[in-house]
Amino acid sequence: MGSSHSHSQAISPAQNTRPLWIALGLTSTFLVAELIAGIMTNSLALISDAAHMFTDAAALAISLAAIQIGRRPADKQRSFGYYRFEILAAAMNAILLFMVAMYILLEAWKRLQDPPEIASGAMLIVAVLGLVINLVSMRLLAAGKDSSLNVKGAYLEVWSDMLGSIGVIIGALVIRWTGDAWIDSVIAVVIGLWVLPRTWVLLKASLNVLLEGVPEEIVLADVEKTILAVPGVATIHDLHVWAITSGKVSLTVHVVRDPDQADDGTLLARVRRALEDKFDINHSTVQVEHTPCEQATGTHSFESRTSH
Numbered sequence: 001m002g003s004s005h006s007h008s009q010a011i012s013p014a015q016n017t018r019p020l021w022i023a024l025g026l027t028s029t030f031l032v033a034e035l036i037a038g039i040m041t042n043s044l045a046l047i048s049d050a051a052h053m054f055t056d057a058a059a060l061a062i063s064l065a066a067i068q069i070g071r072r073p074a075d076k077q078r079s080f081g082y083y084r085f086e087i088l089a090a091a092m093n094a095i096l097l098f099m100v101a102m103y104i105l106l107e108a109w110k111r112l113q114d115p116p117e118i119a120s121g122a123m124l125i126v127a128v129l130g131l132v133i134n135l136v137s138m139r140l141l142a143a144g145k146d147s148s149l150n151v152k153g154a155y156l157e158v159w160s161d162m163l164g165s166i167g168v169i170i171g172a173l174v175i176r177w178t179g180d181a182w183i184d185s186v187i188a189v190v191i192g193l194w195v196l197p198r199t200w201v202l203l204k205a206s207l208n209v210l211l212e213g214v215p216e217e218i219v220l221a222d223v224e225k226t227i228l229a230v231p232g233v234a235t236i237h238d239l240h241v242w243a244i245t246s247g248k249v250s251l252t253v254h255v256v257r258d259p260d261q262a263d264d265g266t267l268l269a270r271v272r273r274a275l276e277d278k279f280d281i282n283h284s285t286v287q288v289e290h291t292p293c294e295q296a297t298g299t300h301s302f303e304s305r306t307s308h
Contacts, residue, residue: 019140020140024064027060028057034050046123048191049167051101055093055097055195056161062090090205118184127168134161141155167190231270232270234256235292236255255286255289257288272286
């Protein structure tokens, strides 16, 4: 019997981090200013938008951390390197955002009962500045969003926060024209409800990686069918697919060879090529067996549907 192991790095060390650093600096500085302005103007919408902008800063920081840590080589204590740092940071970010969003929703309910006076003029100025910051950050990240999943995620975070800034601007104008302070709480609730689903998606994806679940973009049944369709494969068992971090999918499988159709080396190359071509899985460990080993029991054993 034989085995093969192939892999590739998910994060390119050549990625340019300068736009990410600039965008992070702008976003972090402004979210602090927006939070202070929200407290001073009594605007819950600004505070809510600051929380939303915090998601942008967190996404940018995670992207930078993933790139920097991804450059560090694996060692004897951490054979997979430090890729999981990105997932742990994302999970903590999601939990914190849930807490902030729940606070905003609770505070909005209280304010709807007794709306406070809102300094709509200052609220409008801060919201416009926030929109400008979002547009500048989007411009900085646009060049790298198609070549990096991390940068693309940060770009989408900033893009969605731009919508929040527009919502606050509209709210400030309505309050200034009508004097209805309750509009501020409604805008805050809308932003909070906008953040919650995205936060749940982030937490769910993070937990799936930490629990070594099958990545959402991979269908295990399709992987099984693809391997079984490779000429020379009789049966497979002990198939596992998981992700070390986002964009770095790993696979292990035991393949029982049909001795009439392929030798070990040829079969290994065929299986690896099929996984790379169909699922872009470049980090795989394939063990070829002449007869099923003792692990070929239970739900992880599959018979070939091809003719031999």
